[in-house]
Amino acid sequence: GQQLNQSPQSMFIQEGEDVSMNCTSSSIFNTWLWYKQEPGEGPVLLIALYKAGELTSNGRLTAQFGITRKDSFLNISASIPSDVGIYFCAGRDHQGAQKLVFGQGTRLTINP
Amino acid sequence: EAGVTQFPSHSVIEKGQTVTLRCDPISGHDNLYWYRRVMGKEIKFLLHFVKESKQDESGMPNNRFLAERTGGTYSTLKVQPAELEDSGVYFCASSQGLAHEQFFGPGTRLTVL
Numbered sequence: 001g002q003q004l005n006q007s008p009q010s011m012f013i014q015e016g017e018d019v020s021m022n023c024t025s026s027s028i029f030n031t032w033l034w035y036k037q038e039p040g041e042g043p044v045l046l047i048a049l050y051k052a053g054e055l056t057s058n059g060r061l062t063a064q065f066g067i068t069r070k071d072s073f074l075n076i077s078a079s080i081p082s083d084v085g086i087y088f089c090a091g092r093d094h095q096g097a098q099k100l101v102f103g104q105g106t107r108l109t110i111n112p
Numbered sequence: 113e114a115g116v117t118q119f120p121s122h123s124v125i126e127k128g129q130t131v132t133l134r135c136d137p138i139s140g141h142d143n144l145y146w147y148r149r150v151m152g153k154e155i156k157f158l159l160h161f162v163k164e165s166k167q168d169e170s171g172m173p174n175n176r177f178l179a180e181r182t183g184g185t186y187s188t189l190k191v192q193p194a195e196l197e198d199s200g201v202y203f204c205a206s207s208q209g210l211a212h213e214q215f216f217g218p219g220t221r222l223t224v225l
Contacts, residue, residue: 033213040121041218042203042205042217045214045215048213088155090155098145098207098210099157099168100145100147102155104152104154105152105154
């Protein structure tokens, strides 16, 4: 089945640092989504991308839909303690598909 | 507006037993999805309901899993008999329409001993 390769698996950073994570696929995706999961909660949508090349920001978060349609990245600038959690990329692999394919997640830990 | 709710939050059962998980979607959302995350791996799709009909059940692992959504409101996912590899977190999500994004519930953590 479809797979998304997400990296890195984990990150340990100092408060105030910038963060970058990415997802790649061997096949084309028509939608890229970035979710954040905190302990005891379900994934919460951060950013949705629908067009190749699209660059979208949500506060300190910026994500891009790769030109090849096979990758996406998420950047977090000036990290703060509440950014801690697991970040997942997800995508839909063809138009009209509803099921989401997820990456393995990036666990972000921040040292104050 | 209440979000997606799931019950129970945790379930610990022995191999061979039966467990039923429940999901209440956001009111008015016709689309309901089940996903699961096993042992720190990726979240994987199980199935998708549109109202009471199964639209896509391509992710269901085997016939020990039975999902229902009678009346098109809440949904149940039954595992019978449970096996060790069924342990994981089961997420439910709902969306208003096919063009809308999915909202996830907090998940049910299932442990099979």
